Amino acid sequence: MQKKPPLSIYIHLPWCVHKCPYCDFNSHEKNNNSFELDKENYLAAITKHIQLHESDEREIISIFFGGGTPSLFAPSEINQILLAIKNKYSLHANCEITLEANPGTIDLPYFAGYQGIGINRLSLGIQSFNDKHLKKLGRIHSAEDAFQVATHAKQIFPRVNLDLMFALPAQTMTDLADDIGTALSISPEHLSYYHLTIEPNTLFHKFPPQLPDDDTSAEYQDYIFKKLSAHHYHHYETSAHTKVGGACLHNLNYWEFGDYLGFGAGAHSKITQHNSIKRFSCYKNPMQYIKHTHEKDFYIERKTVTRNELIFEFMMNALRLNDGFKVPLFEARTGLLFTEIALEINQAQERGLISVTDDMIKPTALGQNYLNDLLQIFLRD
């Protein structure tokens, strides 16, 4: 019998003050006239969904309130969801509870409120500390707001993450160095540094801004990695950098192919059951989610992951980790023998995309840079 992996919970809160032109997350501009009522109905739907979901004997190792902009919900509203979770599941003593926040939506007294209900990690969407770039990115906050909010967060929460993006429209090396310098002066436990990508169905896709070319972007990326490493941040995943002990446990559980339950519009679940892996997806539109949840119709899609998909999905997650994974993890999470992928592993090794030492499989620098090519090797029909 396959041992069940650790279990996390993801809660999706889908509203924002304003839709950013680069963002393809399931997030919707809030309607000021109906927002209080929308929130009330949404909270009722999520708590009902949690209440009626199957119990699980496992302790919850992490909870992540993501969005959208969860900081549009008051501490008492977030607490309604937390109480529903605690009524149904046991939390691990060190359960990491993260809330994503936008610096433009923060009422500073909210921070103490969030901390008071048990939020122990705050993730702030900063993007840049440069007003020129924030404006171009359609952000609702200034560089000064971002700095003040991040500094305040550091005084309240045991762990703070800052989201930043690079290769921004018209960004120079000096702009980048200034952004990193400001981020480092705040000394967050964790930094997520994303390469700005132009996603379909965004305003930037329709009206593309002038971006730094590939060589310049590669130079910026190199600078970020070196600078953060010099300041003792360990680069442990494609975009994630952490001080000792600050890694995001919730995301690590995804990358190590753990299980998770997702509640809220468009949220996904992955559950190991009877030696197979099941995936469920909630209705994506918030109003549809509310409507269907009241009819106890929780999922628009349910599927069992096939054996071939399992191999690819495991690799798609685990090979994002710069330290890679151990053979026993592959076998425990997939229920397959490692020998089943011997041919693929040899091929990836011969192409210099992974290194294999003892029972450790690690993407090389080449493999990290050409992750898609590496993953293609594990794609089976």
Ligand SMILES: C[S@@+](CC[C@H](N)C(=O)[O-])C[C@H]1O[C@@H](n2cnc3c(N)ncnc32)[C@H](O)[C@@H]1O
């Ligand atoms: C759900 S948002 C985080 C919190 C909050 N909504 C905010 O923006 O302040 C997650 C993060 O993904 C990153 N992101 C979103 N769209 C991106 C894109 N097109 N390219 C790179 N990073 C992106 C941003 O850094 C953003 O903070």
Ligand code: SF4
């Ligand atoms: S980046 Fe954040 S604030 Fe902007 S639209 Fe996306 S989820 Fe909302």
